[in-house]
Amino acid sequence: MAGTSFVRKELMGQTPPPMTSAGIIGWLRQNLFGSWMNSVLTILSVGFIAIILWEVLPWIVRSSWTASSLRECREAIDLAWGDHVDGACWAVIRERYLQLIYGFYPSEQYWRANLAFILLLVSLAPILFPALPRQMLWFSAAFPFLCFWLLWGGTLWLPIVAALGFAVGYLAFIAANRAAGQLAGAIAALLAPVVWWIWLAAPVSRGLDSVIGIGIEPVESAKFGGFMLSVTIGITGIALSLPIGILLALGRQSGLVILKSLCVGFIEFIRGVPLITLLFVASTLLNIFMPPGTNFDIILRVVIMVTLFSSAYMAEVIRGGLAALPKGQFEAADSLGLDYWKRQRLVIMPQALKISIPAIVGNFIGLFKDTTLVSIIGLLDPIGLTNNIRADVNWNGIVWELYGFIALLFFIFCFSMSRYSMYLERKLNTDHR
Amino acid sequence: MKRTLYIGAVAAGMMTAGVAVAGTLEDVQAKGHVQCGVSTGLVGFAAADADGNWHGFDVAVCRAVAAAVIGDSQAVKFTPTTGKTRFTALSSGEIDMLARNTTWTYSRDVDLKLTFVGINYYDGQGFMVPAGLGVGSATDLDGATVCIQTGTTTELNLADFFRSNNISYEPVPIETNAEAQQQYLAGACDVYTTDRSGLAATRASFENPADHVILPEIISKEPLGPLVRHGDDHWADAVRWVLNALISAEELGITSGNLAEMAAGTNNPEINRLMGTEGDLGGMLGLDKEWAQRAIAAGGNYGEIFEAHIGESTAIGLARGLNAQWSDGGLIYSPPFR
Numbered sequence: 001m002a003g004t005s006f007v008r009k010e011l012m013g014q015t016p017p018p019m020t021s022a023g024i025i026g027w028l029r030q031n032l033f034g035s036w037m038n039s040v041l042t043i044l045s046v047g048f049i050a051i052i053l054w055e056v057l058p059w060i061v062r063s064s065w066t067a068s069s070l071r072e073c074r075e076a077i078d079l080a081w082g083d084h085v086d087g088a089c090w091a092v093i094r095e096r097y098l099q100l101i102y103g104f105y106p107s108e109q110y111w112r113a114n115l116a117f118i119l120l121l122v123s124l125a126p127i128l129f130p131a132l133p134r135q136m137l138w139f140s141a142a143f144p145f146l147c148f149w150l151l152w153g154g155t156l157w158l159p160i161v162a163a164l165g166f167a168v169g170y171l172a173f174i175a176a177n178r179a180a181g182q183l184a185g186a187i188a189a190l191l192a193p194v195v196w197w198i199w200l201a202a203p204v205s206r207g208l209d210s211v212i213g214i215g216i217e218p219v220e221s222a223k224f225g226g227f228m229l230s231v232t233i234g235i236t237g238i239a240l241s242l243p244i245g246i247l248l249a250l251g252r253q254s255g256l257v258i259l260k261s262l263c264v265g266f267i268e269f270i271r272g273v274p275l276i277t278l279l280f281v282a283s284t285l286l287n288i289f290m291p292p293g294t295n296f297d298i299i300l301r302v303v304i305m306v307t308l309f310s311s312a313y314m315a316e317v318i319r320g321g322l323a324a325l326p327k328g329q330f331e332a333a334d335s336l337g338l339d340y341w342k343r344q345r346l347v348i349m350p351q352a353l354k355i356s357i358p359a360i361v362g363n364f365i366g367l368f369k370d371t372t373l374v375s376i377i378g379l380l381d382p383i384g385l386t387n388n389i390r391a392d393v394n395w396n397g398i399v400w401e402l403y404g405f406i407a408l409l410f411f412i413f414c415f416s417m418s419r420y421s422m423y424l425e426r427k428l429n430t431d432h433r
Numbered sequence: 434m435k436r437t438l439y440i441g442a443v444a445a446g447m448m449t450a451g452v453a454v455a456g457t458l459e460d461v462q463a464k465g466h467v468q469c470g471v472s473t474g475l476v477g478f479a480a481a482d483a484d485g486n487w488h489g490f491d492v493a494v495c496r497a498v499a500a501a502v503i504g505d506s507q508a509v510k511f512t513p514t515t516g517k518t519r520f521t522a523l524s525s526g527e528i529d530m531l532a533r534n535t536t537w538t539y540s541r542d543v544d545l546k547l548t549f550v551g552i553n554y555y556d557g558q559g560f561m562v563p564a565g566l567g568v569g570s571a572t573d574l575d576g577a578t579v580c581i582q583t584g585t586t587t588e589l590n591l592a593d594f595f596r597s598n599n600i601s602y603e604p605v606p607i608e609t610n611a612e613a614q615q616q617y618l619a620g621a622c623d624v625y626t627t628d629r630s631g632l633a634a635t636r637a638s639f640e641n642p643a644d645h646v647i648l649p650e651i652i653s654k655e656p657l658g659p660l661v662r663h664g665d666d667h668w669a670d671a672v673r674w675v676l677n678a679l680i681s682a683e684e685l686g687i688t689s690g691n692l693a694e695m696a697a698g699t700n701n702p703e704i705n706r707l708m709g710t711e712g713d714l715g716g717m718l719g720l721d722k723e724w725a726q727r728a729i730a731a732g733g734n735y736g737e738i739f740e741a742h743i744g745e746s747t748a749i750g751l752a753r754g755l756n757a758q759w760s761d762g763g764l765i766y767s768p769p770f771r
Contacts, residue, residue: 070638071748074640095483096483098483099481099483099485103485104481104485107484220510222510222511222512223485280517280518283518283521284517284518284521284522284525285521287521287522287525287526287527288521288524288525290525375473376515376517377515377517377518378473378512378513378514378515378518378522379513380473380513384473384513386611387473387474387609387611388473388474388480388481388513389474389480390474390476390611391472391473391474391475391476391478391479391480391489392476392480392481392482393476393477393480393634393637393747393748393749394748396476396634396635396637396638396748397614397635397638397639399611399614399615
């Protein structure tokens, strides 16, 4: 039986990977306990998180929701959990959450703020998700005027007349273009709406209102506050700063000397000044320029300053995107015979903006959080309101609960923005893998 | 585009700047409300409740002025101002009067061109320490760490006080009152110093107020009062005499309870003059005869306002002290209505 040999006819069945490299244990070994250093760090981190939760969770849970003052909160917590237990007094949130969200907006008009917010989402949808029908963009264009009317109320004619300013600009452009060329057209397109808005819009809308009065109850700016104020300032600033930023970035790259130096001067000046300084200018200095009794709305002033500030930063972000484009793209667009605006619209901007998305969204989130600075000039945004709520004898001494609630609201907003930008990046596939 | 709009608005504003301005009193009556600058929130002095209605000791002055001048104590629009924006808001005409626990000082009156129309609260800087320290007097505070709001006069007063007593301290700079409470409770400082009304309000918010004592020393004078712009004496007179009417009402025993009785006519000619049943004091001010009645009806006389917002029956529990009527040994004193 010398020549007997054993030959395997079929492959052995696959055995599962060893316990130590599969399943939960494998994952743990690979990610948390890869080396002794990793193990130490893991244990330390888990311990650290556990200590924080150990301290914070009881405080969150052993709380009072129903009291009507801090004192009652403490009594209720002592009664329920024993003496000297430190618990959260969520009752202040229960009493004031509407105020933290809507400020002093009249409560029977909350539906207007809610409707404006829902319509905001509707108008954003076609911009954010290209799969939706393009006709929806018309609604997005009309939304700013509709939103203004919903929030501030008053006559419906004012936003309509204001929107007509763009039509006026377009007509002026056509007329001046035909009469005196493109530059005159551009200047006329810029000046005519301004003249319309400053001198004509108010009397025209008043006239129309006296003929056919359509309107809802006006709400003055002083009633705006809380999270609604942050969103109003933030969204307006975000919506306006992107187009202005694009124009500034293009202006900065332009060959026209005066235009270029204006843009560079503007960007560098605004970037050289802290936002809080601009807000102080808005709140105190502008008043002194104005004649007594002039009512130049404080929220409008702040929105303008925030927009100016943010658009200067936006311009630099977009300039970064432009600089990252290979020169060949510009030349290729030129060689196709596209004019300046078509070149920007069809070739340059889609690529430059795509590159800049993370920075643009970062800028938006920063702007949104910066709106809390308005509390320093006496506007009652959520941070400003915390001070006011503490000034109520019943709630004096409450700190963490209020800031925790505000942090949660801001987190929801900023986190959604950041998630959206990640979705957008994946969809556009900006990293050339 | 926005920038052009904004420059255009400034230019448009300048073009109309030459137009003469009527007196503030007429303006206020024409627009139908008093635009009153208040604090963004100070316990007992100004705070908005859950429905957005403002209450407080300073707010009550605004309401009394509105009641006297316009006839409706609710005809007030409040502009929350911070320590940094308050004076510009007043000088620029954004607000008609400021009732924001503002200390009457020489430079504010003379240099900033503001007119203080009176004093509605005599405050002063004090010290709060934990009772466990066993400190009985501020002069025992040698070497203590002190929580102090930066950039305020309290900081300078503190330095002066310790220097003149030849003792040392270590400052712990803080930004807001809320921060100070947290730091003090956490033991980051032995002493918290600010205005005594603020100390009382802070102490009232503690879990165990009795564990903390406010030391007897008062190291500064902080006369707080409402103010208006320089240059409109008529409006200043109106606000000043509304405040005086509230003070006189307490002195003369007129309360919101017995107002109707007093207004029917009494044997005291000063009460009659104040109530408008004798003479025509209101006419001299450009108001009707019942102006003072309405001011008192808005929130009661000075003493009632004090008790309702900061007095001993409230959680803040301030004693009248210096703010008692002059006849009770305090400093609150109104010139006669004659």
